[in-house]
Amino acid sequence: xxxxxxxxIGILVASGVYLLLRPRTLSVVxxxxxxxxxxxxxxxxxxxxxxxxxxxxxxxxAGYADPLPQALVLTAIVINLGMxxxxxALAVRGRVATGTxxxxxxERHGGSGKEQVAS
Numbered sequence: 001x002x003x004x005x006x007x008x009i010g011i012l013v014a015s016g017v018y019l020l021l022r023p024r025t026l027s028v029v030x031x032x033x034x035x036x037x038x039x040x041x042x043x044x045x046x047x048x049x050x051x052x053x054x055x056x057x058x059x060x061x062a063g064y065a066d067p068l069p070q071a072l073v074l075t076a077i078v079i080n081l082g083m084x085x086x087x088x089a090l091a092v093r094g095r096v097a098t099g100t101x102x103x104x105x106x107e108r109h110g111g112s113g114k115e116q117v118a119s
Contacts, residue, residue, distance in 0.1 A: 012038035025091035
């Protein structure tokens with residue numbers, strides 16, 4: 001099971017880094033989302049999240065679940081949602097302002113990113 005989780009985290013990180021290095025803004029946003037999913041999965045794996053255990057210590061409970069990893073992941077999900085919304089808004093604004101969705105504003109085929117639109 002540990003190998004499966006480690007492989008999933010590795011695949012998510014590799015895919016996220018690959019998409020971060022792409023020249024398009026949507027790829028960068030998706031890459032950041034994949035990296036955040038990998039971090040969330042890593043936090044769950046390192047926090048040893050267990051099911052069917054109470055989060056509070058009591059005399060009648062055989063064990064307990066640590067609520068800290070769950071709280072960290074919940075906070076990370078909320079922050080990721082806000083970050084993704086901001087990045088998408090910036091990507092749309094950049095597309096409108098420059099006319100291209102490349103990260104550096106230039107097309108790969110020798111364009112400067114400042115082409116005039118024929119009207």
